[in-house]
Amino acid sequence: MFESLTKRLEAAFKNIRGQGKLTEKNMKDSLQEIRRALLEADVNYKVVKQFIADIQEQALGREVLDSIQPGQQIVKIVHDELVKTMGGANEPLKLAETPPTLIMMVGLQGQGKTTSAGKVALHLKKKGHRPLLVGADVYRPAAIKQLEIVAQQAGVESFSLGEHADPVDTCVMARGEAQMRQCDVIIMDTAGRLHVDEQMMGEVRRIQAQVAPHEILFVANAMTGQDAVNSAKQFHDALPLTGVVLTQLDGDARGGAAISLISVTGCPIKFVGTGEKLDALEPFHPKRMADQILGMGDIVSLVEKAQEVVDREQALKFQEKARKATWDLEDFLQQMQQLKKMGSIGDLVQKIPGMKKMMGKGMMDVDEDEMKYVEAIIYSMTPEERQKPKIINGSRRRRIADGSGTTVQEVNRLLKDFEQMRKMMKNMMKGGKKGRRGMPMMPGF
Amino acid sequence: MAEEKRGFFGRLRERLSKTRSTVIDSVKRVFTAHGNVDDSFFDELEGVLIEADFGVDTTLDIIENMRLKARGSGVENAEDLLAVLKEDLVALLSPGDHALSWDGAGGPHVTLIAGVNGSGKTTTAGKLASHLKSRGKTVMLGAADTFRAAAVEQLTIWSERAGVPIVKHQDGADPAAVAYDAADAAQARGIDCLLLDTAGRLHTKVNIMEELKKIQRVVGKRIPGAPHEVLLVLDATTGQNGLQQARIFTEALHVTGLVLTKLDGTAKGGIVVSIQKELGVPIKLIGVGEGVDDLQPFHAREFVEALFS
Numbered sequence: 001m002f003e004s005l006t007k008r009l010e011a012a013f014k015n016i017r018g019q020g021k022l023t024e025k026n027m028k029d030s031l032q033e034i035r036r037a038l039l040e041a042d043v044n045y046k047v048v049k050q051f052i053a054d055i056q057e058q059a060l061g062r063e064v065l066d067s068i069q070p071g072q073q074i075v076k077i078v079h080d081e082l083v084k085t086m087g088g089a090n091e092p093l094k095l096a097e098t099p100p101t102l103i104m105m106v107g108l109q110g111q112g113k114t115t116s117a118g119k120v121a122l123h124l125k126k127k128g129h130r131p132l133l134v135g136a137d138v139y140r141p142a143a144i145k146q147l148e149i150v151a152q153q154a155g156v157e158s159f160s161l162g163e164h165a166d167p168v169d170t171c172v173m174a175r176g177e178a179q180m181r182q183c184d185v186i187i188m189d190t191a192g193r194l195h196v197d198e199q200m201m202g203e204v205r206r207i208q209a210q211v212a213p214h215e216i217l218f219v220a221n222a223m224t225g226q227d228a229v230n231s232a233k234q235f236h237d238a239l240p241l242t243g244v245v246l247t248q249l250d251g252d253a254r255g256g257a258a259i260s261l262i263s264v265t266g267c268p269i270k271f272v273g274t275g276e277k278l279d280a281l282e283p284f285h286p287k288r289m290a291d292q293i294l295g296m297g298d299i300v301s302l303v304e305k306a307q308e309v310v311d312r313e314q315a316l317k318f319q320e321k322a323r324k325a326t327w328d329l330e331d332f333l334q335q336m337q338q339l340k341k342m343g344s345i346g347d348l349v350q351k352i353p354g355m356k357k358m359m360g361k362g363m364m365d366v367d368e369d370e371m372k373y374v375e376a377i378i379y380s381m382t383p384e385e386r387q388k389p390k391i392i393n394g395s396r397r398r399r400i401a402d403g404s405g406t407t408v409q410e411v412n413r414l415l416k417d418f419e420q421m422r423k424m425m426k427n428m429m430k431g432g433k434k435g436r437r438g439m440p441m442m443p444g445f
Numbered sequence: 446m447a448e449e450k451r452g453f454f455g456r457l458r459e460r461l462s463k464t465r466s467t468v469i470d471s472v473k474r475v476f477t478a479h480g481n482v483d484d485s486f487f488d489e490l491e492g493v494l495i496e497a498d499f500g501v502d503t504t505l506d507i508i509e510n511m512r513l514k515a516r517g518s519g520v521e522n523a524e525d526l527l528a529v530l531k532e533d534l535v536a537l538l539s540p541g542d543h544a545l546s547w548d549g550a551g552g553p554h555v556t557l558i559a560g561v562n563g564s565g566k567t568t569t570a571g572k573l574a575s576h577l578k579s580r581g582k583t584v585m586l587g588a589a590d591t592f593r594a595a596a597v598e599q600l601t602i603w604s605e606r607a608g609v610p611i612v613k614h615q616d617g618a619d620p621a622a623v624a625y626d627a628a629d630a631a632q633a634r635g636i637d638c639l640l641l642d643t644a645g646r647l648h649t650k651v652n653i654m655e656e657l658k659k660i661q662r663v664v665g666k667r668i669p670g671a672p673h674e675v676l677l678v679l680d681a682t683t684g685q686n687g688l689q690q691a692r693i694f695t696e697a698l699h700v701t702g703l704v705l706t707k708l709d710g711t712a713k714g715g716i717v718v719s720i721q722k723e724l725g726v727p728i729k730l731i732g733v734g735e736g737v738d739d740l741q742p743f744h745a746r747e748f749v750e751a752l753f754s
Contacts, residue, residue, distance in 0.1 A: 036501050039495055039500075039501045040500070040685055041685070042498075044496070045492050046492075108682065109563070109707065110563025110565060110707075111563060112562065112563060139735070140599070141602035141603060142595040142596075142598035142599035142601075142602055143595075143599075145594075145595040146593070146594045146596075146598075146599070148595075149594035153594070194707075194709060195710065195711070196710055196711060221563065223561070223680075223683050223684060223686040223687070223690075224682050224684055225498040225682060225683055225684025225685065225687075225712065225715075225716065226495065226684060226712075227498070227681075227682050227710065227712035227713070228682075230710075230711040230712075231682070231710065231711070231712075248561075248562065248647060250647060250649070251561070251647040251648070251649050251686065252648075252649050252686065252689060253684070253685075253686035253689075254686075256684070276592075276646065
């Protein structure tokens, strides 16, 4: 679906090579591409505008380094800036010095407040706390029941005055309830509401005024579009938000809303939701998020690593071969040796966007020992066999197996895997089918 | 629903007017600040469309089209171009059948309601049940979301509010079995309309898509031709990922229409333009509030007028 940003930047940068410095004029196309990538990731239009202006200022006058591709150079600047915008290390929950700590979950409808409340409760329980989940959503049918079930699943206490009570009363009463049940953290699940609904915003302000929570977490889902700035701004104006929980990061949205949310509220993203189960709550990693927003996996560090060990000319040769499917066992062997220099295969493969989905689990778990066998098998082939694996018949297979100290089955498996991989690489080079990301131009592949 | 156009507009305008920076304001500003169209006019218009979640590609298409028209027809006045923009949008949103059919050709008419978490499926099912009942149809709800905690209870409350029967199993039961039983019961009782609520889960989960396919299959086995409508519920606040959601759901199911919910906030749901353009899935209903009457039929022209009036 998305062409890789790096690839597009390469095209935009073709004309800059050898021009010495980055100037406003020669950066125009690539900044346009970055702007587009950010907008496609749902970063707010105005936020992007400001961001691009900052980038331009930073990059202006920098030398175009011959050692790395100029496209990558600017991607790195953008990436670093994104990480900076999203804050450095992740910020944990602030717990009250004298318990109970009061945490309030707020947000629009359907963002995942109730589930997130349960996740935060489980997270705190694992850290040795005794959380009390408080059901204060009296509007959505069965919301309180849902919270009770979630509490049971998390193995924590729950409390509510029910759906006929005033939610403000429920939250006020929760304090005494927590004391009675010896709970040290109170997590209030409020109803989803629209930021333009004055009456409902009034209610949540009353709760806040009455109980003075230590943490007010704004829950928003990662698929949110441009409007994230409007809702977050109005919630922030109404309530002293202290953090954001970004949910549904396990989908395929690029999550540009994260940038919008942070720039509007100035609050850190404290947690991200990464799955349906209650333990699928993780601290926020700005670096990973920046990768995802730019649609490039962990390609920045991969590029850094790859540049140290891969000969660029050779990489381009491989790429051409893969495209034409003339990629043979000889190339496979060479690439494997380069990969070994870069670190474990599993790590590497995971860093490539789209790769994780495309390859089955089995293929990801190639271990280093297995690589030794593969090497031995290929070394036992004649050059002709390596170039044209099709000629390897039964007797050749037996000879190769004997020569490499393996079995015919293992030789068969390697040949089958190789053929599959070649097909896959050919497809990837073509850009893949609808919904898949094209392979980025990358050294080593 | 169709009889209540005034009510819908009144409600939508009223809600929109509460917000400080609406598309309406910015469009008005763009069109009145620039007497004549020039590059800066188009730049600003681009911002307006992108902020309404139209997406980069669709926005650029629309603007290119407008540039051509401005040049070709010699329209220089910015306000005159507004009419051109509206026509373009209406043309983009019009294709396909935007009306819901409720005729099951003899047997029960079955509607399957699908979408990602939090988009508003259960609420849509509940509102539809009330609406159909008020139109004199006999309605049944099927609680095929057996996954989310208390989803069955939520739909049960809706069924009580609407005064319609509900078919449900325990939490964690096989959703396809619920769907089959519901179809069976609807058939046996001579129900006019069966509405099936399904579990909201991300479209990237392969299992859930398989589960939905299975529901679609078993319902079709029990009642030939069912499901007659498959509605994909989309939250108007969704950004560019909405297109991907629509792609995957339409690949798995015979989606007949979109329900665009939560239009009563400040989000514009511009992604539906791209969805209609690429996948040809028409918008059938829009949700503009929490009340039972806040689920409204979609009309391209009125939708566009409401955005830009």
